[in-house]
Structures are given as C-alpha cells and as structure tokens.
Amino acid sequence: MSVFNWYNASIKQKIGGLFVFLLTFLFCVIVFSAYKVNQIEREMRVVAFLDIPLSQLMQQVEFIELEQHLQFEQFQLKNKIDDKPLNPHQQFAFEKQKIKQLLDKAVAMINHSLALKEVILQPEAHQKVATTIENYTQKSDEFENYLENVYQQNQLTEQARLQVETMATELESAEKQIIAQLNKLTSDDAYYTDQHEKDFLFVSSLLGICAIILGLLLTTFIIQIILRRIQRIQSNIETLNSSVEHHELPLELQKKIKTKDELAALEHDIKIVISRLNQEMTSREEVEKQLIILATQDRLTGVFNRHKWEEQIENQINMAARSEYLFALIILDIDHFKQVNDQYGHQIGDKLLKHLATQLQPQIRTMDMLFRIGGEEFAIISPTQDKQQAHQLAERLRMYISELDEVSLPKVTASFGVTCYQADDSSSVIFNRADKALYEAKAQGRNCIVVA
Template identity: 85%
Template sequence: MSVFSWYHASIKQKIGGLFVFLLAFMFCVIVFSAYKVNQIEREMRVVAFLDIPLSQLMQQVEFIELEQHLQFEQFQLKKQMGDKPLNPHQQFTFEKQQIKKLLDKAVALISHSLASKEVVLQAEAHQKVANKIENYAKKSNEFENYLSNIYAREQLTELERQRVEEMATELEHAQRKIILQLNKLTADDAYYTDEHEKDFLFVSTLLGLCAIILGLLLTSYIIQIILRRIQRIQSNIETLSTSFEHHELPLELQNGIKTKDELAALEHDIKIVISRLNQEMTSREEIEKQLIILATQDRLTGVFNRHKWEEQIENQINMASRSEYQFALIILDIDHFKQVNDQFGHQIGDRLLKHLATQLQQQIRTEDMIFRIGGEEFAIISPTQDKQQAHQLAEQLRVYINELDEVSLPKVTASFGVTCYQTDDSSSVIFNRADKALYEAKAQGRNCIVVA
C-alpha cells in the first residue's frame, strides 16, 4: 500500500495496517531473540558439555599422576630402609589403564564436538588442546612404562631416579598447561556468552524502543488524519446546519454536549442536522401538499380545477382504450347564472357556486370526481357507469339543485349533458359530445337532461 493509497484508505484499513506492521515488527524481534537465545545456548553447551568436563578429566589425571609419584617416593624410601621390597606393578598397571581411559575420553569428547560442529567458539583452540592431550597421553604412557620397568627390578640407580623425577616434572608442567588452557577457554567462552547476552539485551531493548516509537508515531499520524477528517465533517455539518437555523431544535438537542470525545461531538452535530433536515422535509412536504392543492383545486369552490380535469380525462381515456373499462361524463351548467350576478352581485354569485359545489360533492360517490371547468360550468367523471346509471345520477343532482333552498342565496336550476365513453373516443371528442347534449338541454328550456 503506497503512501497516497494509505492516506485515502478507510479507518479500518489504517488501523489494520498499523496492527499488521506492529505484529510484523514484533515477529522480527521474536525471531531475532530466538536466534540469539539459540546462539547463547550453543555457546553455553560448549562450556557445560566440553570445557568443564575436560577440566575435570585433566584434574583426575593429575590426581592419578600424583598418586603414582607418591607411590614411587614410598618405593624409594622403603628401599633405603632395607625393608622387603614391594611389588606395586599391578597397582601401576591399574592406574595406567585409568589414565589412558581418561585421556582417551577427553580426546574423544573434543573430537566428537568438533566433528559435529557443536563447538561454535574457538574451534582451533579446542583442536590444539586435543593435540596437546594426545601428546600428553604419549608422554604419560612412556612414563608409566618406565616406572613399570623400574618396579620390576630391585635396584634403582641415581640416574634412573633423576630420570623419573624429570619425566614426572615434565608431565606435571604439561598437565598444568592443559588445565590452564582449558580454564582460559572456559573463561573466554563465558566472556563471549556474557557479551552476546549484553548485545542481545541491547538490541532487544533498541528494537522494543523502535517499535514503541514507530507505533506512537503511526498512531499519532492516524489520529491526526481521523481528527482532520472529523473537523472537516463538522465544518461541513455546521455550514449545512446554519442553512436550517430558522427551525427550532428539540429540547434534548438545544443544550450543547459537554464532552471531549470528538466522535460524540460529531454524533451530536449530525443529530442536530438530521433533526433540522426532518423538520425541513416535513415543512417541504406540507408545502408540496399545498402546492398540489393549489395546482389541482379550484380556489373558489374547492373542487378539482381545469388542469386536474385535463389530467384525469386523459387517464380515463387511456384505461378505457386498453380494456373494457367504462366511464360516464356529466356536464352541468347553472341556468341564468349571469342574471344572479347582475341581480345579487358577484359576491352572492361566488357564495352560490361554492355552496353548490360543496353539496354536489356530498351527493356523488367517493370514486366520482367533480371539476369546475368554467365560470358556472362543472364536469363529473363517473367511473364504471353506463348511460342509464349516469342519467340516474344526473337526475338525482338536477332534482337536488332544483329543491335546494338556502337562506340568503337565490334559488337556481341546472341543465345536464350526459354521455359515455365510446370506442376510439378522445378527450376532446367525448367532451364535445357531452357539451352538445348540454346545449340541447338549454335549448329544450333548461332544468333538464339530454343523453348523447
């Protein structure tokens, strides 16, 4: 993931990426720690299983050589005192076998460790120790053979005694050198191990600090990005909220939120905007309803206007042309309405039209629709009605208007033109047919019905 894609990534991706990075870093630290621990373990194994056992073996060899030397001194002393000479040949043979086993064991231990590559520190120095032990074994064997020959004879010359002393001193010096060298190897191995432990502790601490610093930096970076985004969102929300300030907020949102949590503050701001948006939508819905009423209803009478008439007559024509759907059209006109205006005034005329429209709405069915299409002219669309049913409805309305007696309003009558949908009718054709029927009713003396 590049820096640019990281910047535009989601919060989940950023936090997940940080988590994966820290896990990978910790995994590297764990792998390095395991490697160093394994290295220290191998070095300590060399000390525990090679250097220390070698030192112990050489000390045992030294003790056995010391016993041989003491026995030789006792042998000399008893010879000088004239006692019966002792025969320690078997004792020397046994000690010789012990020394040989110990030296062979020491050489085998070093050889095996070198061959199996278990010696990870100072391999050449260990090989030199093995060579010295082999040389020491040869000299020790020569010394033991020489002692065996001496013990086999009863007499010991001064030259032989000096030779034994020299050989014993040589072996003793060789032993001490080997033991000192082994002690030095052990001390060096322990020093290297201690240094590795210090390096391991230093590097682990450094890696841990780096992980903490990187984690803090990345966390701070992500937090800053999130905060900047939240501040931008809050700024946009405040801008949007100011456009709806004319709406009052609910009581629970009027008091500001007291918190340092940016997300809680953002949530509060969003609730404010949502509340104002809901109020705005409710207000707009009410305005839309009012606009629809203004666009479809006649302002004076409250019935549908001519715009709604044109829309509904087209819908009825479309439904009837696609199926066997049937509807009827009734057009009525108030007789001598101009005389009402002239005699009683336009205000009374308007009240009369409004009262008649209200009464007509109450007399027709719920599915029927009444429209004001002219000054005193009304149209009624009656779905699923044939000519006979439409004629009955028109007669019912004519009688009702004729018998209507309202205080402060003049009595009037109405003429009716009735028709039904016919195949291939258009809105203008069916309207003209009903309109002609209306004029025929007017010609026949008014207050009557003509069906076309």
C-alpha cells in the first residue's frame, strides 16, 4: 500500500487527507467521550447508591458510638443511673444491636455492589472497609460478652475495669477506623469522579473544536469547489463572448464534466452552446467565403469578375495617384468569337472561354490580376510594369493563345490593347485608352497588340 505523499499531493488530495485525519480523530474522540460518559455514569451510580448511603449509615453509627462513649464514661465512674430501666450491659447490648444492624447493612451493601462488579473505583478499598466492619462486629461481640461477665459478678475488680476500658477504647478506635476509611473512600470516589468530569469536559471541548474545524474546512472546501466551477463557467462565457466579438471560433470546453449537479448542468449547457456556435460560425465562415467568391469570381471561368475589376482598377488608380507606383493595363478580346459560337455552339464557346482563362492564369505573375470584363473580353492589371514590359507580357500571351491546341476546342487568337497608368488618369480614362488600342488591334487585322 502506498503511503500518502503529502508534498506531491494536489490541493484536493491534501484537503481530502486532512478530512480523513480529522474524521478519524473525531471518531476516536467520540468513542473516548462515550467511554468516559459511561464510566462517569457508573461511578456516579456507585457514589449515589453506595458511598452516600454508607456515609449516612456511618453518621448514625457515629451518633450511637457517642452514646456508648458516654455510657462508658458513666461505667468507669461507677455512676449507676437508677431511673434508667437498663443496666450497662443491657444498654451496650441494645446499642450494639443498633450499630450491628447498621454495619451489617453497610457490609451487605458493599458486598452486593462488589458481587455485581458495580464498584469500579477502588474495589479493594471497599472490600477492606467490609472486612474492617466484620472485624469490628467480632470485637463488639467479644466486648459484649466480657461486659456481661463483669456485670454478673456484681463487683468490678481493678483488672476487669482496666480490661473493659481497654476493650472499649479498642472498639472505639475500630469504629473510628471504619468511619475514617469510609470517609476516605467517599472523598476518593468524589475526587476520581471529579477528575473524570474534568476529562469529560476536556474531551467535549476537543469534540467541539474538531467539529468547528471540520465545519469550517468543509465549508471552505465546498465554497472553493463552487467558486472554481463558477470561474470555469465564467471563463467559458468570456471565451464565448470574445469569440462572438472577434468572430473567432470558440475553444471547446477543456475539462470533462464528472459531477451531475446544477453547475454541471450549466457547464453542459454552455458546452452545447459553444459547440453550436462553433458549427454556426464554421458554416457562417463557409457562407462568407462562398459569398466573397460569388461576389468577386466569374462563375464561368473562375477568374476575377467585373465587380472585382471595378474595385481593383480604382485601388490601382488611387495607389498610383498617391505615389510613384506604376501599373499596366492589358485588355484582350478573342477574335471572331461569334463564329465559334455559331460554328460549334454556345456550349463549346463557354468551354473555350473557361479553358482559355484557366490556361492564362498560370502565365501571369501572382501579383498580376486576370479579370473577365465582358463576354469574350479579359483584362489584366499588371502592377509595377511599364509599357515595354506590358507589351512583352501581352506578346507572350498572344503567342500562347494562338499556339493553344486543345483537341476538343477550336483554335483561336486574341487581340490586345496595352497601356500604362499616366498622371491624372481615372479608371474610365485608362480603360478607354486600352480599349481604343484594342479596337485598333482589331482594325489592324487581329491577333496583334497595340500599345497606347
């Protein structure tokens, strides 16, 4: 079994470990507390049902013993009390009988409690008290017999008097011993019970402190978990918000949701919203791309359309008007295209236009732009080219078109009008100049280039 590694454990594991420790401690404290309560209850029962009645009994014994003492005093002084119906022996026997009853009762109580194993505190001391009482009873019997003998002889010798005195003193001290033992027993029991009560109070305080710490920890732990999850939800919502604001695809929820409470349901809902938004934005981007293509691309040939042409020629004019920037404009028109349509059909005419555009695109630089600006009319904007360079490009393209040989398509040629940006040109001015050059090229017999 691997030992819990506190230093390498995560915060969650640490809090969990602390919980296990505290719960174990709390459990031990509860068990100990229950044990103490039980012990105190048993002790209190002994005090209530044994020690206190014993003390009461001994108070009565003490009282009788006081009476006896007085009697012995009289006996010693040989003061006969005429009005008293009983003689000293009878008097002693009568009182001894009362003491004996009380002491027998005390011994019975102690023995009963000992037999039932109720005495948990100082059972030996209780046993000793019982033995001492039994000894006392024996001594008391002996004293009674002796006293009877002395009385019957009707004269008191000095020796007998001394013997009676000694025995009486011994009996008295035996009684005192019993009382002292009982008092000690009661006070000891009270002391131990008091100690156990203090222990119990200490344990109860520990219990309370543990419960408070556990409660605080538990509350903090739960609050932390809830806060962390709320933060996660907030961060997801923020991501969502920023994605919508910046038109970016939102990130997927990173953490897999394990729990099934209300917050988990909320996270799940947000996950669904994010996933839907992802789909929505992806398809919207697709639609936007398609729209841009539709807006800028010629559907038949795939090159830029007239709309893009108008936008770009304006851009080029603006750039050239602001700086030394130069660009060339080439307009090319397929020669006798009407005949192609007439002879091969409109479909072949379309195919030819598409084929021609596809073949021309790789022939120009990436910065050059090819537009279809009319039926069989194309334009090329060629940035940073002067007239000569533009003428060379047009010538290369003219040659290329005239040499194109596609089996399924008729061979064609094209005429070119070429010009360059001139100061203060507007889009229509430069276009008209190029168009005029093209017109001249047509007039010159086609498949040629006129630079304006």
